[in-house]
Amino acid sequence: MSREPVDTRRVDAREKVTGAALYATDLHPDQVAHAVLATATVGRGRITELDVSAAAAVPGVLLVLTHLDRLDLQSPGFIMGGGYGVQSMQPLLDDRIAYRGQAIAMVVAETLTAATEAANLVHAAYEQEPFAVTLDSPGVERLSQPAAIPLPFLADLDVGDAESAYAAAALRVDATYDQPAQHQNPMELIGATVFWRGDTLVVHEGTQNAGAIRNGLARQLGIDAANVEVISPYTGGGFGQKNSLQIHIAPLALAARRLGRPVKLVVSRTQLFHHTSFRPASRHRIRLGADEHGRMLAAIHEVEHQTSRHDLFPLMYTEITSRMYGVRDFRGRQTFARMDTQSPGFMRAPFEQPAAFAFESAVDELAYAAHRDPLEFRLANDTTVDPISGEPFSSRHLAQCLRRGAKRFGWSARQQRPASMRADDGSLVGWGVAVGAYPGSIVPSAAHLVAGADGRIRVEVDGHEMGQGIRSTIAILVAENLGVGVHRIDIVIGDTRVAAQHLTAGSWGTASTLGAVQAALRALREQLGADATGPVDLAAAVRATGRDHVEVRAETLGPGQTEQDIERARRGHPALSGPEFPGYSTFSWIAHFVEVRVEPSTCRIRVPRVVSVADCGRVASPVTAASQVRGGIVWGIGASLREAGEVDPRYGGFLNASLEEYPVPVNADIGTLDVDFIGEPDLRFSPVGVKGLGEVSMVGVAAAVANAVFHATGVRHRRLPIRIEDVLAGASPPA
Amino acid sequence: MRPFAYTKVETLAEAVDALVAAGPQARLLAGGTTLYDLMKLEIETPPAVVDVHRVADLAGFDTSGDRELVFGAGARMADVAEDGRLRRDYPALSESLWRAASQQLRNMATLGGNLLQRTRCPYFRGGEPFACNKRRPGSGCAAREGLDRSHALFGGSEACIAVYPGDWATALVAFDAEVDVLGPGGARSLPLVRLHREPGDTPQHEHTLEPGEIILRVRVPATPAGRGSAYLKIRDRESYAFAVVSAAVALTLDGDGRVDECRIAVGGVATRPWRVPAAEQALRGNEITEASARAAGEAAFADARPGRDNAFKIELGTRTVADAVRLAGSRAVA
């Protein structure tokens, strides 16, 4: 049997480019009505008066839902607190306002125009209460994480005696770094199309976690999860914002039931900044100690980050900073700062991006204190064992990432002294390096394969396509395994009708999903009586069984996981294992090399080139993998030079709640991105040899940029984003 | 968005009649890139809109005249920005257009609408709950004690410090442009510098057009300083952003290499298009050197009145003017 060549391009590229791929709110079911939210204008307080008469009088308005309707809804619970929701606080249930921008009414009308007009006519009066919205605001409540949530995986890390080792160190760095709140802003807005088919609730929504939506809605509405179908074949970017049940879905379901019609809601870009999760602001004090030769001896990472009054979004910053180098004595302290916002949550490399910015900036400061080249300093402090567990890493090719990246970048031509390199046009040139890590996790996963006598194969599996390319990755695995063409493979993901569809995030999607598909392929080969490897003539093999199709199922677990974890996953809860597994721990690694040019007069920072080399195990899909890393670098450039949620403490919420005022990078901001992979399979971690990639790609970019700016100018910037005025303030006065 | 009456007109006479008939709250609609945006935000809620985008007499532009350049109010930003003669003979005017907005917006947006675009002050555009005298007269100004990084150093008042954001008008004011308008009382002309008002006590009134008046065209007196001109725009990213600071400079050099004719305006920092005669005076008669360019920049910002977060624009603006002077100077020689 001959093997059909494997087409490694994105399998859904044509649909996406031509618009044939239908996203959740592209659907226009018959009779669909449109919902729009009205939102609170005060930072915190109570609604004393709510007048919807003008809204209700707008022609075409069908329904206005507010807390006065005594909606029969339970809290979904917070996704990180044993529940399913983006936050535990479900708006529209009582008169309390927890943050500016909170939904106070949902207006449903025949047209989007009527609903929008009416939503603006909802009138509320409030009794206001004092509120806090920044880390520096009075009224912020601070809680030590281990005291607030005494769970082992959130405990403070204490290895050795970091305080004493630090105090005794010959070289020391003690610096504080600030990460602002940031907003994911996926291209596809948050939204859903919802309707009832008899007693069954059907939800179309772009999500990373159809399972949480299903189970969370069951809890909120008091119905059986079997009566909820969530369908999400495509998600237009999630980046963590779409990892749980959004707060508008349950009210939409009630509206659809009352009206007996489908209802659709698209949350506007402006409302998105207050409607759903965001990256919390965080502050990191890093203390590093080294001996006189520059051997790192002690690291202390104390961090606080913002969370809401109603939920504790956990801090997991020290997980990677404790593993980047062979530091014997490590101490981590993580503290909540509760304030009056919606609950923050995961945004691409949620903890690792800010942690690496702080830590890798401090490492650069230490390298300079030791008069050592920052690349060579990092290599000299590399480790092969996990300093926290004392056990080996399942794979760590970080030194190789650094060496290969340095070569591609031409690092050897670098001059150590800051502000010593210039371009032909007079710009200051800075070269910076930083590394990143991201914990490897595996979640339970279920796959169902149906091979037909027509030679086609259908793959139904846990997983969500958020644009990261998981559909292509699955197709390539199946195509390579069976020797069938990608065009003969049908893939169903993000659909609770075929699998539990728990959360796809944390870069565990590929390793977990592919593991299940691989196990199912093995089962299929057995069923078909095929050899364990080599191409299979599917049509013939199926026909030989005398049936028109053959189906198999497989469920896979992460190391150390049990049936219980599968059960958790079925109920829509995240059930992850890692990064510490029996006998080893797993991380993905990356090294970034960045060149910046700082215009001498107006101090604009440009990033003409970046070289990044990743260790993500086997590269499961070359096209989408490189694309993931390029996207991660662009995110890192945005994080370091552009993006911040601006807060006016007098008003609460975020001020720059639009893509005009919240600047993300544009094409003109991005220069050459050169991406490479080590490509060594990690078979200890995963039977398919892959580790995560989507998140690690961003980790360390901001530090590499900041380190490059330091190298260009001689001034260290410890607060993101680094803007013109920051560089200008440190620039030498004109001659 | 609120419901509104929509009328499409084909001629200028129809446009004036329709505007008068619709009353003082009515708005002209050209490309809609400002007006529809503000209507969606419900910051503007005109009961009636008169669409002039098909009025032939507003379209077109002519950059070939010896005495003046003529730009129809209905000409599209993209078409004008790409005009070969303009790029060669008046690079500052072309640059002020193509460095604005995005290609898609420039394809829609007109030169007349561009002049009357409104501030990007986030408290103005953010609607409730922000105090804003421009949006709701008498409610106060949230920016004054707030985040004022994007606010004005020049021309502000107790009531309002919102920046006039347009690049095109900033360049035009350096060239002594004139504006022709037509209204119920007939046609008239005014210098562009008198089209926009400073906020004073009434920031809601941004321009000096009478109800029912339409901008017909902008005329720019021809000048050899056009060749030696530059529009330098410093933004928070490389493209598709309003100016943090900008400078329009146009000059000629005499036989000794000294600055003869000199025109300088700054953008992103003032409540209306802002010419800086003091900077022109500082430069005139001097050779262009690091020092003289810097001195022009310093003169431009000598009277700046910064707030909390925008003081850096004094140094940034000074350097931007200096860079623009040097760039214009190199073009004047070439």
Ligand SMILES: Cc1cc2nc3c(=O)[nH]c(=O)nc-3n(C[C@H](O)[C@H](O)[C@H](O)COP(=O)(O)OP(=O)(O)OC[C@H]3O[C@@H](n4cnc5c(N)ncnc54)[C@H](O)[C@@H]3O)c2cc1C
């Ligand atoms: C995202 C974005 C980014 C932008 N970036 C920039 C930038 O960087 N720099 C910049 O300069 N601009 C920028 N702009 C503004 C843009 O240039 C203006 O919106 C555009 O030029 C307005 O032209 P228009 O034809 O669309 O006007 P419209 O929106 O149709 O009208 C605007 C106003 O002018 C009035 N008007 C229109 N024509 C006439 C006339 N003939 N006579 C009298 N009144 C008239 C209208 O009544 C209305 O009040 C940006 C806009 C957007 C949306």
Ligand code: SF4
């Ligand atoms: S600066 Fe002007 S536009 Fe901005 S808030 Fe104050 S009054 Fe309103």
